[in-house]
Amino acid sequence: MKRTTYAGLVDEKYVGQKVQLAGWVQKRRNFGELVFIDLRDREGIVQLTFSNKEAEALEVAQKARNEYVIAVEGEVVARAEGQENNKIKSGRVEVKVTKAEILAESKTPVFDIENDVKAGEELKLQYRYLDLRRPIMQENLKVRSKIMSSAYRFMEDHDFINIETPYLAKSTPEGARDYLVPSRIYPGSFYALPQSPQLFKQLLMGAGFDRYFQIARCFRDEDLRGDRQPEFTQLDLETSFLSAPEIQELVGHWVQHIMKDVKNYDLKLEDIDRLTWQESMDRFGTDKPDLRIPFEIKDLSEVVKDSDFGVFANAVKDGGVVKALAVPGAADNYSRKDIDKLGQYIERFGAKGLAWMKVSDEGLTGPIAKFFDDAKAEEVMEAAGAKVGDLLLFGAGRADVVAASLDYLRRQTAKDNDLIDQETPWRFAWIVDWPLFEYSEDFDRWIAAHHPFTMPNEEDLHYLDEGEDPHKAHAQSYDLVLNGYELGSGSIRIHRTDIQEKMLRALDFTPEQAQEAFGFLLEGMEYGFPPMGGIALGLDRLAMLLAGQDNIREVIAFPKNSKATEPMTEAPTPVDPKQLGELGLEADVEDSAE
Structure with a gap:
């Protein structure tokens, strides 16, 4: 039989028509001379009815x-009154089957095929392959496909050329560890996956x-988490002769196009917030803030630097900071045990504990409230923006530890207390004016x-000169953030050899090391490279967010x-x-097992 439509698309407009369908048996209800089967395909389910009027089909x-x-x-007919199923598209009809054929049998699945x-x-x-049969998984991958199709259409309409780049490339020191591919032809030499x-x-x-x-596959040998995989996909673009604001406007239109195509959501470019990196860190403790959360981090360092509470006073004295979150209306929602769990979690960021208070009609309560007289308590509440019924959570110490701790607490308490704004489901933001360098604890x-x-800001180029401090420089870089996730990262690129050499020197590359790693790029710049810039949006993360998933x-x-x-x-x-022998390699199985 030639399939005429998908099972999940059969609805009232098919009534009276003959259809031919194919798919999987979702459920069977056997009443002897009457059998009902829910037939499932990628578009959904339709009910099939088999009766003794068609004996072969019933068998x-x-x-x-x-x-x-x-x-x-079979023929599509309306269901009897009162037997409709309004939960599915085909719920007002059923198919009276006249012919049927088993195309393939199945063992009993190891789990039910349901959401x-x-x-x-x-x-x-x-x-x-069984998990992917579940309707939610089919919808997830359709969302991903729609994003890719929309991205291609936009790029085509805006004169972009789709060009593939190599998967087998040279290993260059760009950050994460490379996946290496040994060469059979050149024993001892390796390609790197990009x-x-x-x-x-x-x-x-x-x-x-x-x-x-390009919709580009990328590979990084790094530790995994919910929004990270060793192989991932980027919506990757690069342009010449455009400034950073022009690229951001172009990408804004691109995302606008994708949101309309995939979610039928009208994103307005003026609704994409714009924050400097420093402002984002100060207000939210992170460079990828979730702007749907209606409360922010407040700096209380000046207010508590002379506090009777030694933890706060000493933190400021030692060059650290004291910051706080006032979680709206959450005071009665957390027991001491609940707060202790939050405190235990933030130890992974280097925090040594979690100070907290609650705001009641009588003022501040909690284990550290005794260190604040009425006047100081009023100052703390005003600086934190706290009201009666709020829960106050504090971070004290090194700025980066406080930022990471309060960022987590802001996200977690917002989730716990249903404080994430649902009226505006998609909050985009550009994070701009990044530091050119950052200190890595992993690499020390x-x-x-x-x-x-990445090109430094024009006014900061002198910081790359010898004798200057390059770590004061800021970059012409920009990240696009959505709902607390980094969606894309981009920048204006260095297109001059002299600046690129200074940048590599600031990263402790010797001239010889720079030539060994990036000689082909440095030489290319000597032949007239244009000013350029671009961005890469993470397809996996965008699909995850638009599909409503968290992994x-x-x-x-x-x-x-x-x-x-x-x-x-x-x-x-x-x-x-x-x-392995053909590649000139040996595997030390004992070491790898360890």
Whole structure:
């Protein structure tokens, strides 16, 4: 039988028509001479009715079981009054089947194919082909597909050229660890899978392709979390001769186009907030703030520097800060035990504890309230913007520890107390004027805040000169943030050899190291590179947010788990020693197991 439409699309307009459908048996209800089957495909479910008037078709229905693949032919009829199912598109009709065929049988699935299945994540990943049958997973991947289609259409309409860049490339020190691919032809030499197409797209600008676009696969060997995978996808673009504000306006229109196509949401460019990096850190403790949360971090350092509470006074005296959150109306929602749990969590950021108070009609209450007389308590409440019924949470100490702690507490308490604004479901923001460098605790040295090819602000170029402090420089860089997630990162790039060499020197590259790592780029710049800039939006994160998920694994067909393994195929796996020999390699299995 040739399928005429999808099961999930059959509705009242098909009444009286003959249809041919194919899909999976979601559920079967057998009443002997009458059998009902819910037929499922990627668009949804329709009810099939089999009766003894069509004996051969009924016999097929009686043999069918859940997840059997069947094809049917029949007439669409209206359901009897009172038997409609308004939860599904096809709920007012059913198909009276005249012909049926079993195309494939199925073992009993290891978990039910339904949205609220209770199976663990590892089991679902092991049987991902079953997990992907669930309607919510089908919808998630359709959201991802719609984003990609919309992105392509916009780029085509704005004269961008879609150009692929290599997957097998040179290993260059850009931040994260590379995935390496050994060369059989050149034993002892390796390709690297690209962390991003960054260098190639700059070279494309030098080649005269002033508007490049690619949906690019990228690879980074780093620890995983809910919004990170070892392989991920970027909506990647680069332009020549545009300023940072012009690129941001273009990207704003691009995102506007995607939001309309995918969510039918009318995003207004004037609704995309704009914050400096410093302002974002001061107000929210993070460079990717969730602007749907209606309360902010307040700096109380001046108010409490002479406080009788030694923890606060000493923090300021030692060069640290004291900041606070006033969580609206949350005072009665947290017991001491609940707050202790919050305090334990922020220890991972380096916090040594969580000071707190509650605001009541009588003033401040809580374990540290005794250190604040009425006048000082009034100052604290005014500085924190606190009102009766609020919960006050404090961070005291090193600025970065306080920022990370209060950022977490702001997000968590907003979630706990349903304080996230639902009236404006999508809050975008540009974060601009970034520091050019940041100190990495992991590497124990200064690194580029974005990447080593970011152009400093014009007025800060002198900080790259010898004898100056490069860490005072700010960059022509910009991140696009959505609902507390970094959606994209971009910048104006360095297009002059002299500036690029200074930048690499500031990152402690010797001239020899710079030439070894980036000689092809430095030489290219000597042949007249144009001013350029671009951005990469994370497709996985955007799809996750637009699909209403909280983990990017839910919008990737075959993701890795939190241990960077793929339970279905069991990758990574050992390979035949003969293959290793051809590559001039040996595997130390004992060491790798450790």
